Amino acid sequence: MIKVDLIIKNIMVVTVNDKRELINNGFVAIKGQKFVAVGKTDDLESKYQAEKVIDGEGKALFPGFISLHSHLFQNALKGLGRDKSLFEWLDASVRKAYGFIDYNLILAAATAGCLENLNTGATTVLDYQYCHAHELGLDGSVIEAFKRTGIRGILGRGHTKVVNYPGLPPCPIDETEDMFFEDVDRLLVELKDEERISLALAPGIIWDLSEEGFKKCAEYSKKHNMNVTMHTLESGDDNAFSLEKYGKTTMEFLETTGVLTNRFIAVHCVQMSESDFNIFKKHELSVAHCPMSNMILGSGFAPVPKMINDGLNVGLGADGSASSDTQNYLEQLKAASLVHKGNLKDPTVMPAELVIEMATINGAKALGMDDKIGSIEVGKLADCFIFTPHTLSSCPVADPIAAIVYSSEPDNIETVIVGGEIVKENNVLTKWSKDDAINDLVERAKDLRETVSLEETKWGQVSSL
Numbered sequence: 160m161i162k163v164d165l166i167i168k169n170i171m172v173v174t175v176n177d178k179r180e181l182i183n184n185g186f187v188a189i190k191g192q193k194f195v196a197v198g199k200t201d202d203l204e205s206k207y208q209a210e211k212v213i214d215g216e217g218k219a220l221f222p223g224f225i226s227l228h229s230h231l232f233q234n235a236l237k238g239l240g241r242d243k244s245l246f247e248w249l250d251a252s253v254r255k256a257y258g259f260i261d262y263n264l265i266l267a268a269a270t271a272g273c274l275e276n277l278n279t280g281a282t283t284v285l286d287y288q289y290c291h292a293h294e295l296g297l298d299g300s301v302i303e304a305f306k307r308t309g310i311r312g313i314l315g316r317g318h319t320k321v322v323n324y325p326g327l328p329p330c331p332i333d334e335t336e337d338m339f340f341e342d343v344d345r346l347l348v349e350l351k352d353e354e355r356i357s358l359a360l361a362p363g364i365i366w367d368l369s370e371e372g373f374k375k376c377a378e379y380s381k382k383h384n385m386n387v388t389m390h391t392l393e394s395g396d397d398n399a400f401s402l403e404k405y406g407k408t409t410m411e412f413l414e415t416t417g418v419l420t421n422r423f424i425a426v427h428c429v430q431m432s433e434s435d436f437n438i439f440k441k442h443e444l445s446v447a448h449c450p451m452s453n454m455i456l457g458s459g460f461a462p463v464p465k466m467i468n469d470g471l472n473v474g475l476g477a478d479g480s481a482s483s484d485t486q487n488y489l490e491q492l493k494a495a496s497l498v499h500k501g502n503l504k505d506p507t508v509m510p511a512e513l514v515i516e517m518a519t520i521n522g523a524k525a526l527g528m529d530d531k532i533g534s535i536e537v538g539k540l541a542d543c544f545i546f547t548p549h550t551l552s553s554c555p556v557a558d559p560i561a562a563i564v565y566s567s568e569p570d571n572i573e574t575v576i577v578g579g580e581i582v583k584e585n586n587v588l589t590k591w592s593k594d595d596a597i598n599d600l601v602e603r604a605k606d607l608r609e610t611v612s613l614e615e616t617k618w619g620q621v622s623s624l
């Protein structure tokens with residue numbers, strides 16, 4: 160008998176491997192952080208032994224979902240500046256509060272955000288942390304939240320020019336590009352031995368870095384094998400800026416800096432021209448599609464079905480909770496499918512299995528981690544969750560893949576495992592108290608709203624409960 164740490168048996172395994180195998184009455188063995196056996200229960204049960212065995216009869220095992228785009232600090236700003244377009248919303252909520260957001264507020268927001276991701280099946284999140292105006296070292300709060308909740312985290316070290324923000328008083332720190340890269344150097348050292356946490360570069364948008372800054376991002380990406388991720392073509396504003404400043408569109412300009420490689424994750428990509436498609440294909444860029452955010456802000460419809468047809472790699476993200484109002488990953492799945500069916504008047508686009516691919520293996524490819532996560536295979540990190548069909552939303556389940564995309568709720572995600580460690584078991588988050596996280600965030604967010612006098616003037620908008 161081979162001793163392992165955890166066995167899950169009698170379960171349907173949705174592998175998302177190259178053959179997209181579904182293993183009925185399946186079995187997985189986990190030792191340390193990895194899957195060491197994946198197959199049929201009948202074939203493997205007699206060979207493996209573990210102290211902890213989960214009988215998954217009537218349930219399904221999925222690879223953990225991957226959120227390619229979030230701003231966890233925005234969890235403190237949920238529900239504010241609503242019913243506005245992109246820049247009106249930013250000015251009314253995020254930019255107004257920006258200079259007042261400190262370490263403990265981000266820690267509270269990020270902890271709750273990581274728990275909401277885990278609670279809905281997302282085991283990896285790329286957090287685009289651009290809030291640095293209050294004090295130095297604010298990224299440490301997101302790192303601490305990753306560690307205390309057990310999620311696999313990629314810290315996207317953001318950089319944004321804050322001089323035009325309407326905060327009163329102005330942001331205490333106006334970070335320069337030199338400060339940005341110095342902090343990236345510091346974080347590279349700090350995170351070099353972390354198993355679940357890594358670093359990416361996250362310039363905010365085209366006007367947040369100089370041409371030199373983008374060239375430097377390209378160098379860092381190559382030298383340290385890091386992702387670069389950036390908001391691109393969410394509205395027409397970045398192209399307008401780029402044409403005026405550089406005489407080229409956003410993507411044409413970025414191409415000249417060398418930053419466009421298969422480690423570049425372009426976020427949103429709503430306003431894609433034919434020329435943009437060609438540049439995306441040429442450099443094998445990945446796209447982070449955030450359907451809830453695009454709809455709430457009225458940004459439009461990213462041409463995701465065309466991206467998929469053209470062979471682009473597209474994953475999913477929740478975006479920050481100040482715009483999407485949620486980190487619930489299940490909502491992203493459903494929205495990613497329905498928004499394009501409705502927009503194109505075609506129910507055959509964005510089928511459920513494609514959405515699951517986007518949420519798993521495509522996300523892993525975008526992160527350059529498809530040899531480690533994104534599917535249930537021997538040798539990969541054991542990031543996965545058990546789907547139970549026993550909820551009012553889902554039952555009766557004829558097809559778990561359709562059920563999880565179209566009719567699921569957090570209680571369907573019964574048990575969640577990250578790197579072999581159980582972080583949610585039988586519908587209870589085990590690494591960090593959900594109630595503590597909620598109480599901490601509610602209090603700190605209320606203080607922030609009072610300090611900044613965030614707009615709360617609309618009918619039906621209650622300032623506090």
Ligand SMILES: [Zn+2]
Nearest residue numbers: 230390478479
């Ligand atoms: Zn964003």
